[in-house]
Amino acid sequence: MTSYDxxxxxxxxxxxxxxxxxxxxxGYFQPANDPRKPDFDPAKKPFVISIPPPNVTGELHLGxxxxxxxxxxxxxxxRMKGEPTLWVPGTDHAGIATQLQVEKALAKEGLTREQLxxxxxxxxxxxxxxxxxxxxTTQIRRLGASCDWTRERFTLDAGLSRAVREAxxxxxxxxxxxxxxxxxxxxxxxxxxxxDLEVEYSEEPGKLYYFKYMLxxxxxEYIPVATTRPETILGDTAVAVHPEDPRYQRYIGRxxxxxxxxxxxxxIADEYVDREFGTGALKITPGHDPNDYEIGxxxxxxxxxxxxxxAKVTEVGGPYAGLDRFVCRxxxxxxxxxxxxVIKEEPYTLNVPRSxxxxxxxxxxxxxxxxxxxxxxxxxxxxxxxxxxIRIIPERFExxxxxxxxxxxxxxxxxxxxxxxxxxxxxCDDCGGETCARTDPxxxxxxGGKHIRQDPDVLDTxxxxxxxxxxxxxxxxxxxxxxxxxxxxxxxxxxxxxxxxVARMIMMGLEFTGQVPFHTVYLHGLVRDEHGxxxxxxxxxxxxxxxxxxxxxxxxxxxTLLVGSTPGQDMNISxxxxxxxxxxxxxxxxxxxxxxxxxxxxxxxxxxTAVSGQQSAVRWTLADSWIWxxxxxxxxxxxxxxxxxQFGEAGRQIYEFFWSEFADWYVEVAKLQLQDEQTRRQTAExxxxxxxxxxxxxxxxxxxxxxxxxxxxxxxxxxNPVLSHLVKDWPEALIIAPWPEPRDPExxxxxxxxxxxxxxxxxxxxxxxRAEKKVAPARRIPALMxxxxxxxxxxxxxxxxxxxxxxxxxxxxxxPAFESKPEQAIALVVGPLEIYLPLAGMTDPxxxxxxxxxxxxxxxxxxxxxxxxLAGDFAHKAPPAVVQREREKLAxxxxxxxxxxxxxx
RNA sequence: GGGCGGAUAGCUCAGUUGGUGAGAGCAUCUCUCUUACACAGAGAAGGCCGCAGGUUCGAGUCCUGUUCCGCCCACCA
Numbered sequence: 001m002t003s004y005d006x007x008x009x010x011x012x013x014x015x016x017x018x019x020x021x022x023x024x025x026x027g028y029f030q031p032a033n034d035p036r037k038p039d040f041d042p043a044k045k046p047f048v049i050s051i052p053p054p055n056v057t058g059e060l061h062l063g064x065x066x067x068x069x070x071x072x073x074x075x076x077x078x079r080m081k082g083e084p085t086l087w088v089p090g091t092d093h094a095g096i097a098t099q100l101q102v103e104k105a106l107a108k109e110g111l112t113r114e115q116l117x118x119x120x121x122x123x124x125x126x127x128x129x130x131x132x133x134x135x136x137t138t139q140i141r142r143l144g145a146s147c148d149w150t151r152e153r154f155t156l157d158a159g160l161s162r163a164v165r166e167a168x169x170x171x172x173x174x175x176x177x178x179x180x181x182x183x184x185x186x187x188x189x190x191x192x193x194x195x196d197l198e199v200e201y202s203e204e205p206g207k208l209y210y211f212k213y214m215l216x217x218x219x220x221e222y223i224p225v226a227t228t229r230p231e232t233i234l235g236d237t238a239v240a241v242h243p244e245d246p247r248y249q250r251y252i253g254r255x256x257x258x259x260x261x262x263x264x265x266x267x268i269a270d271e272y273v274d275r276e277f278g279t280g281a282l283k284i285t286p287g288h289d290p291n292d293y294e295i296g297x298x299x300x301x302x303x304x305x306x307x308x309x310x311a312k313v314t315e316v317g318g319p320y321a322g323l324d325r326f327v328c329r330x331x332x333x334x335x336x337x338x339x340x341x342v343i344k345e346e347p348y349t350l351n352v353p354r355s356x357x358x359x360x361x362x363x364x365x366x367x368x369x370x371x372x373x374x375x376x377x378x379x380x381x382x383x384x385x386x387x388x389x390i391r392i393i394p395e396r397f398e399x400x401x402x403x404x405x406x407x408x409x410x411x412x413x414x415x416x417x418x419x420x421x422x423x424x425x426x427x428c429d430d431c432g433g434e435t436c437a438r439t440d441p442x443x444x445x446x447x448g449g450k451h452i453r454q455d456p457d458v459l460d461t462x463x464x465x466x467x468x469x470x471x472x473x474x475x476x477x478x479x480x481x482x483x484x485x486x487x488x489x490x491x492x493x494x495x496x497x498x499x500x501x502v503a504r505m506i507m508m509g510l511e512f513t514g515q516v517p518f519h520t521v522y523l524h525g526l527v528r529d530e531h532g533x534x535x536x537x538x539x540x541x542x543x544x545x546x547x548x549x550x551x552x553x554x555x556x557x558x559x560t561l562l563v564g565s566t567p568g569q570d571m572n573i574s575x576x577x578x579x580x581x582x583x584x585x586x587x588x589x590x591x592x593x594x595x596x597x598x599x600x601x602x603x604x605x606x607x608x609t610a611v612s613g614q615q616s617a618v619r620w621t622l623a624d625s626w627i628w629x630x631x632x633x634x635x636x637x638x639x640x641x642x643x644x645x646q647f648g649e650a651g652r653q654i655y656e657f658f659w660s661e662f663a664d665w666y667v668e669v670a671k672l673q674l675q676d677e678q679t680r681r682q683t684a685e686x687x688x689x690x691x692x693x694x695x696x697x698x699x700x701x702x703x704x705x706x707x708x709x710x711x712x713x714x715x716x717x718x719x720n721p722v723l724s725h726l727v728k729d730w731p732e733a734l735i736i737a738p739w740p741e742p743r744d745p746e747x748x749x750x751x752x753x754x755x756x757x758x759x760x761x762x763x764x765x766x767x768x769x770r771a772e773k774k775v776a777p778a779r780r781i782p783a784l785m786x787x788x789x790x791x792x793x794x795x796x797x798x799x800x801x802x803x804x805x806x807x808x809x810x811x812x813x814x815x816p817a818f819e820s821k822p823e824q825a826i827a828l829v830v831g832p833l834e835i836y837l838p839l840a841g842m843t844d845p846x847x848x849x850x851x852x853x854x855x856x857x858x859x860x861x862x863x864x865x866x867x868x869x870l871a872g873d874f875a876h877k878a879p880p881a882v883v884q885r886e887r888e889k890l891a892x893x894x895x896x897x898x899x900x901x902x903x904x905x
Numbered sequence: 906g907g908g909c910g911g912a913u914a915g916c917u918c919a920g921u922u923g924g925u926g927a928g929a930g931c932a933u934c935u936c937u938c939u940u941a942c943a944c945a946g947a948g949a950a951g952g953c954c955g956c957a958g959g960u961u962c963g964a965g966u967c968c969u970g971u972u973c974c975g976c977c978c979a980c981c982a
Contacts, residue, residue: 006941008941008942009942009944010942010944201979201980208982225982226982227982228982229982240982272981273981273982274981274982276981277981277982278981278982279982281982282981282982283982284982285982289982290980291980291981291982292982351980353980396909396910397909399908399909400908400909400977400978403907403908403977403978404977404978407978407979495976495977496977498977499978526976530916530917531916531917532911532917532974532975552944563919563930564917564918564919564930566918566919568910569910569911570910570911570975570976571917571918572917572918573917574916574917574931576916576917576930576931576932577917577918577930577931579931579944580930580931580944581930582944583942583944583945584944585944586942586944586945587941587942587944587945589941589942590941590942590944590945591941591942592941593941593942594941594942595941596941597940597941598941644921646921648919649919649920649921652919652929655929656928656929663941663942664946667941668946671940671941764947764948767947767948768947768948768949770947770948771935771936771947771948771949772935772948772949774935774936776936776937777936777937777939777946777947778937778939806939806947858926862926865925865926866925869925869962869963872962872963873961873962873963874924874925874962874963875962876962877961877962877963878924878925878962878963879924881924882924882925882963885924885925886924886925889926
């Protein structure tokens with residue numbers, strides 16, 4: 001006999017690392033682990049996901065478990081379906097974020113990157129990456145991610161750098177990349193340009209400053225102007241009024257004098273000006289405001305840059321040169337007040353642009369930058385979603401996507417950083433020509449001169465991530481991987497990077513490969529704390545996934561995230577939920593222990609049973625039939641839900657089935673059936689088969705506990721002389737076990753389910769009364785039952801009923817009907833059944849009558865409602881099946897009412 | 906200014922072709938250490954499904970309007 005000694009509580013701590021190692025070493029994460037199968041079976045359609053590459057030195061937060069759980073779930077599901085399945089892992093160099101980390105470390109040594117120099121700084125960067133780069137992938141492994149680590153990539157590695165270079169050059173040659181001075185969002189702290197997406201606006205209290213723009217003719221007249229940024233007065237090159245504004249019409253074309261500086265600038269007319277706002281006159285600073293820039297272009301105004309890279313005033317600002325922008329604001333305003341130019345200040349709520357990274361105020365500034373002419377790319381990307389080649393889940397994000405692409409502006413791709421892909425363009429000192437090349441050139445392509453210098457800037461991080469789905473598969477080379485696995489299948493990521501990343505991948509994928517990079521985009525929501533607040537260190541509400549995994553196990557965390565989230569919807573997480581799911585993992589474990597233990601008992605007398613010819617014509621018990629039918633229904637539902645990306649609902653249904661039907665009911669009945677020589681074997685077999693299928697269904701959700709338990713089950717069944725045939729075709733690990741196939745329901749199923757459901761109702765009713773009457777749980781009580789048409793069922797199930805309802809089976813009497821109702825008994829009616837519990841001394845006739853009367857009244861109310869319903873339009877307008885169902889309900893209520901009346905009578 | 910999402914039990918949330926007695930987990934109350942599990946079992950209580958209209962035989966589910974909360978985009982000084 002086999003002795004199994006599994007711990008009472010699932011030990012995730014020792015299990016998880018062992019199981020993960022087994023998977024990874026076993027090669028199961030690679031598309032074809034079976035040596036007999038070729039890697040690239042042309043007959044099969046592969047399922048492929050590119051991981052959203054985390055920042056190479058980033059810290060693990062709940063966003064990671066979210067996407068890892070979802071993607072691993074899909075990957076495991078498809079792998080179990082036997083599809084060649086590939087999940088490409090990797091990390092992102094994350095330009096600004098990573099560079100900032102290293103600069104911060106340098107600052108502790110009192111150093112800046114400028115002091116170190118570009119080359120030495122980059123060495124530090126790489127050293128940093130080597131030191132911390134492995135942490136995040138180790139943590140992602142801990143989450144159970146079944147990525148193919150042999151294909152791991154990094155956005156700055158040689159292959160991907162070549163892809164970036166190729167992409168840039170192609171766009172350049174096509175004329176889709178250009179360089180020029182433009183007004184861009186400048187981050188003075190980071191000293192780089194950032195894209196529109198990297199600017200966040202926040203409402204903050206500020207002031208609206210009113211002042212006088214004096215006419216230059218010394219007439220003493222002035223135009224009142226209001227501004228929120230007085231320091232930009234130093235860069236003004238015009239004052240604009242509405243052409244039809246009677247207040248200011250006479251000034252149009254005249255000159256006014258810039259306060260303090262005394263420069264003369266024109267008064268211009270432009271329809272852009274809103275007469276209602278402020279004073280109706282607008283100062284124009286083309287060098288530091290996007291709208292003013294536009295107006296300036298229209299009127300041919302000069303552009304002055306009054307701030308430098310660090311947001312200090314330039315020589316344009318005359319006496320204020322060198323001052324910080326905010327110091328200048330104060331100082332200039334004071335000086336203007338002294339000069340009598342100030343009218344007033346008003347409190348005003350500003351929408352302040354801030355850097356998504358550093359948080360400091362973004363300053364619009366003119367600078368020389370590289371741009372991608374995005375319009376043609378955007379058109380193709382719009383088309384791909386419009387015509388359904390790409391589907392976004394949830395669908396409403398398609399609208400958001402359209403809206404963004406339809407109003408897109410050119411993409412500023414250059415960054416004044418050092419950590420990243422350097423712009424592959426060289427400038428010639430001799431002829432001034434520009435050389436853009438796939439490999440570093442030695443000579444100028446125009447004049448052949450050798451005095452060339454590479455552009456100092458690097459590319460926006462998202463430029464390289466935009467290539468991710470194909471660059472990781474070998475592009476620009478036509479590798480076997482690229483041919484077989486591209487386009488990928490699903491892009492799963494957070495909705496917060498729909499524009500940053502998803503849209504750009506689609507644009508670049510279409511541009512460079514002519515194909516969509518994936519056919520489905522699945523967007524998950526953000527993870528928030530249990531009251532829906534954003535997690536942040538300052539709130540102190542951060543849940544650290546590592547701590548959670550330590551305390552509750554990875555499966556609990558994964559299951560919580562998977563079951564608690566709906567696509568595109570933010571989710572609130574709490575330790576309470578994780579704890580509940582830790583309990584579920586333990587439930588799985590213990591149900592498994594029970595099944596395995598039941599085998600051991602069977603093994604002892606197994607051969608005897610086999611010899612006696614039990615295996616022929618096994619008659620399933622009601623419970624066997626019921627659980628099997630319910631399981632088949634579950635398999636069908638789960639399949640449908642997976643196909644429609646409703647993973648959370650699928651998880652909930654498996655949970656519900658496993659706990660409330662399998663563990664709470666079937667296992668309880670099985671305890672009886674295992675004691676009976678007649679049913680022992682089939683019960684063990686049913687337990688094994690149901691558990692097996694449940695573990696397969698659960699595996700994508702909770703891979704560790706299911707793999708571990710399945711291994712134990714497989715071994716135990718394999719060693720069992722009676723049932724070993726059950727595991728003949730089980731593979732060596734659950735991760736590659738075939739996914740349960742849905743089958744159409746068989747004819748007998750509905751009736752068996754209905755019978756068992758009636759039994760459950762009856763048992764619950766008896767338990768309820770026992771609890772109400774405070775009958776000691778251990779006390780076995782007698783019962784009389786009138787079964788009517790269900791008498792045979794009840795007689796057959798007497799053992800189950802007695803055991804689960806706590807009845808004394810020697811005092812359980814089941815007949816079709818009773819002539820007269822027993823005295824001194826509690827009467828219960830469950831559908832067509834009458835039950836009497838003769839609890840001597842515990843019954844109060846008056847209370848009993850009241851209880852029955854109340855039940856009757858409720859039943860009659862139901863009858864009345866249904867009669868009315870069936871008499872109306874419902875009967876001929878609703879589908880027949882629905883009407884039939886209501887008719888049956890009505891009949892059942894009538895039967896119940898009749899019994900109740902008889903008992904009261 | 907434009908768009909989107911949420912509002913269902915005390916709390917956090919499910920509820921996807923509208924089908925007619927509204928679900929889960931946690932919390933609460935009562936009982937039980939019954940040989941898988943106290944990270945458990947049995948039972949109970951708890952909900953004009955935001956509000957107002959409409960469509961329909963039938964609405965938590967579809968339409969219109971509305972209130973509150975949140976998010977995204979745009980950026981009128």
